[in-house]
Amino acid sequence: MTSITSQTGGLADPAATTARLTIDLSAIVENWRTMRALSGEASCGAAVKGNAYGTGMAEAAVALAKAGCRQFFVADANEGAALRKLLPDAEIFILSGAFDAAMPLLVENRLTPVLNSLDQIAAWTSAGNDRPAALHIDTGMNRLGITPAEAVEIAENRAVEPTLVMSHFACADSPDHPLNAIQIERFAEVRGHFPEARASLANSAGIHMGDAAGFDLTRPGIALYGGECRNDLPNPMRPVAKAEARILTNRVAKAGETVSYGATVTLGRDTRIAICGIGYADGFHRSSSGSGVPLRREVQQAGMGAIEGRTVPLLGRVTMDLLMFDVTDLPETLGVSGQWIELFGETIPLDDAARAAGTIGYELLTSLGRRYARRYI
Numbered sequence: 288m289t290s291i292t293s294q295t296g297g298l299a300d301p302a303a304t305t306a307r308l309t310i311d312l313s314a315i316v317e318n319w320r321t322m323r324a325l326s327g328e329a330s331c332g333a334a335v336k337g338n339a340y341g342t343g344m345a346e347a348a349v350a351l352a353k354a355g356c357r358q359f360f361v362a363d364a365n366e367g368a369a370l371r372k373l374l375p376d377a378e379i380f381i382l383s384g385a386f387d388a389a390m391p392l393l394v395e396n397r398l399t400p401v402l403n404s405l406d407q408i409a410a411w412t413s414a415g416n417d418r419p420a421a422l423h424i425d426t427g428m429n430r431l432g433i434t435p436a437e438a439v440e441i442a443e444n445r446a447v448e449p450t451l452v453m454s455h456f457a458c459a460d461s462p463d464h465p466l467n468a469i470q471i472e473r474f475a476e477v478r479g480h481f482p483e484a485r486a487s488l489a490n491s492a493g494i495h496m497g498d499a500a501g502f503d504l505t506r507p508g509i510a511l512y513g514g515e516c517r518n519d520l521p522n523p524m525r526p527v528a529k530a531e532a533r534i535l536t537n538r539v540a541k542a543g544e545t546v547s548y549g550a551t552v553t554l555g556r557d558t559r560i561a562i563c564g565i566g567y568a569d570g571f572h573r574s575s576s577g578s579g580v581p582l583r584r585e586v587q588q589a590g591m592g593a594i595e596g597r598t599v600p601l602l603g604r605v606t607m608d609l610l611m612f613d614v615t616d617l618p619e620t621l622g623v624s625g626q627w628i629e630l631f632g633e634t635i636p637l638d639d640a641a642r643a644a645g646t647i648g649y650e651l652l653t654s655l656g657r658r659y660a661r662r663y664i
């Protein structure tokens with residue numbers, strides 16, 4: 288940890304916040320270098336859509352570009368236009384592609400649309416664009432992309448000459464899933480019809496599949512931001528984001544009393560409680576409640592907090608702006624008003640916090656609300 292730069296993130300006074308988010312840009316860069324090394328001969332780009340998975344596109348993309356990243360993937364033309372202001376020379380791919388209303392932004396900002404359907408190809412070519420475009424081929428996801436048969440036809444009649452052909456894995460997080468090999472084979476076959484185009488298939492998890500999935504360009508996202516990408520490996524990435532809530536006050540409740548909405552937890556002992564200023568409006572999902580959420584019966588472990596490396600359990604339901612933790616077992620100097628309690632970060636892995644909410648690190652990161660004071664280190 289070298290220097291800390293704070294930014295207001297639109298807050299009138301970041302010092303007045305009850306929610307803070309610390310983003311380690313050097314960890315993002317180091318994670319990208321790890322992904323680049325695993326990409327072998329392929330170039331390594333970066334998915335920075337969704338405000339760089341909630342970590343801040345402006346900061347993350349600029350740091351990645353400084354480290355040598357040249358290809359960036361964003362969701363739509365508005366994200367692309369914002370990124371173009373920061374990176375005049377980068378190659379910026381727009382995953383939602385080209386449609387009439389997006390055309391002016393795409394052209395003005397020299398963005399490269401990923402053409403996802405025959406309609407999009409027609410819209411792009413009939414607009415008379417001679418700028419590069421990428422072509423998405425669906426090899427098993429049934430989401431975006433033309434079929435392999437349509438792609439072969441496009442290659443033959445040269446309806447569009449893509450600078451990049453790409454596809455996307457459906458099951459890369461489960462490396463033994465048979466669909467992975469099928470998708471690699473389909474993609475290898477169809478990219479052969481576009482000898483002039485670069486080819487790209489692998490997201491973070493796909494990069495772990497090795498050379499067969501690497502092609503010319505990889506597109507890691509979640510791994511850059513410290514998240515788990517495979518179900519069968521310990522997470523090798525450095526943590527990037529730390530979310531912390533300010534402890535607003537403490538109270539002691541007696542054995543037999545209840546805590547939070549619905550009175551779903553009955554205290555088994557006299558309990559010192561820390562009341563903290565983050566809730567589901569900040570993207571700390573209600574489904575991580577300590578008790579009383581029917582939809583979370585499947586997941587045994589509720590959300591946790593941590594302070595100086597010690598974890599403490601959530602009590603009862605998560606509310607819109609507040610969380611309650613049982614800090615009885617901490618030394619009495621810890622867990623007190625004015626201190627900060629980690630919700631995920633160094634002590635609690637992002638993906639453990641996500642699992643406690645019945646979701647994945649991707650969703651937890653991209654759900655973080657607008658109240659956080661962001662600090663970049």
Ligand SMILES: *Cc1c(COP(=O)(O)O)cnc(C)c1O
Pocket residue numbers: 334336360382455489490491492506507508509510516
């Ligand atoms: C989001 C996205 C990626 C990055 O995926 P991760 O699993 O986060 O590495 C790559 N390609 C496409 C098409 C995507 O939508």
